[in-house]
Amino acid sequence: MKTLDLKKNLAENGYFCNDDLALILSLSELLKKPVLLEGPAGVGKTELARAYAGATGRELIRLQCYEGLDERHALYEWNYQKQLLYLESRAKSSWEETKKDLFSEEFLLPRPLLKAFLSEKPAVLLIDEIDKSDEEFESFLLEALSDFAVSIPEHGTVRAKTVPMIFLTSNAMRDFSDALKRRCVHYYIDYPTKEQEVRILRSKLPALGEKLAGEIAAFAQKARKMKLSRAPGLAEVLDWAAVLCEIGIEELSDSRVGDTYHFLVKSREDFLRLKEDK
Ligand SMILES: Nc1ncnc2c1ncn2[C@@H]1O[C@H](COP(=O)(O)OP(=O)(O)O)[C@@H](O)[C@H]1O
Ligand SMILES: [Mg+2]
Structure with missing residues (x-):
């Protein structure tokens, strides 16, 4: 979307931004680069992702970070109940075959990251307050952010069907690795004039x-x-x-x-x- 149109659409969705932020957003979208928004609390980082989804007519998928957040909560879980039912119905089949079926997409419960990757239409993925998560989680995100692919041990690699526009926000409680920064466009949102x-x-x-x-x-x-x-x-x-x-x-x-x-x-x-x- 052209920068001026984006600025106007964001305003229609209740978000006012200056020209440079609108330009950064349209370029990031074009280059498929995640945007890392840093700044003090309450300056509109979360709101920007929400308004961006509204302005571009996309679904907003939000992953709220916290200490101890792990892949299971960010990416996927197996639907154990459904797997159990399936196992009962397939009691006589060979184990190899059953195992293959059991860990297929049908039994995956996508959590926000995977949900954004499996979306038929490109979504807006908000990874909110990433400074609250641990460094291990940050390392796990690297593959997802640059290759738009995630590995599920029992299943294999899942590639994104569509590339979401990704926003990461941080209140700067801690610094991030160079590897993470390299994958993102960094923008500091200050208090408004x-x-x-x-x-x-x-x-x-x-x-x-x-x-x-x-x-x-x-x-x-x-x-x-x-x-x-x-x-x-x-x-x-x-x-x-x-x-x-x-x-x-x-x-x-x-x-x-x-x-x-x-x-x-x-x-x-x-x-x-x-x-x-x-
Ligand atoms: N540029 C902006 N235009 C419109 N509303 C804004 C803007 N920046 C912040 N707000 C408002 O300020 C409030 C706080 O924003 P929020 O996104 O929760 O801050 P942060 O995520 O940076 O802590 C929201 O209710 C939002 O409506
Ligand atoms: Mg916020």
Whole structure:
């Protein structure tokens, strides 16, 4: 898809991005390169994959990473129940033949990665928060990311029927191997500029007036420079703005605003710092 069309389609799916990100996405798609999105929490990494699927009319298949995530959860499991039923029905056949049948595609339960590879139409595969998974999992991903193939010991190699557009996201909790980085296009998503944030706020919260939206965005920019223990991402700012709208605040100088910081920051220390700063 052309860069400008993509940017427009993403906006129609509720995602606002700048020209360089739209260009990177269309080139990655063209070169069949996975995109590694890094950046602080709440800047729209997950949302980008979701909007991209919407913008290109594809299915979004999501693999949420966590510590201890292994191939079984990412790739496939065998449908033991179905295998058992089959075994009972085939009690008299030779074992070699039965074994071959048992580990055929019919008895596979595809997990997200395999599901994306077996999809008839190219899907969007989101490998979310990969920095939470272990290094072994990262090594396992390498083959999948470059060859679009995965090995299943009992079955053999499965090649992708269609190549999905792959997004990997990371909050930069840890660094990745050179091998993984080499296979991906790296893009850092930073906090939005004030103008971008106003645009996003107003599109998600149509009831929010322009003046208050500007004040909220300026406040968010300031809060992010305050070295809080957890800087507010867009998700928190959106929640906060929705609350301010709900209670009928028209400007941030309103004395009730201080009590709403709970929606913006997530610790007592950060809350007190915002209050002191007022
Ligand atoms: N560029 C953007 N355009 C529109 N909405 C955005 C954008 N960036 C972030 N958001 C909003 O911010 C919220 C947090 O985004 P999310 O994707 O969960 O962040 P991350 O995955 O980076 O932690 C979402 O609700 C999303 O709607
Ligand atoms: Mg996310």
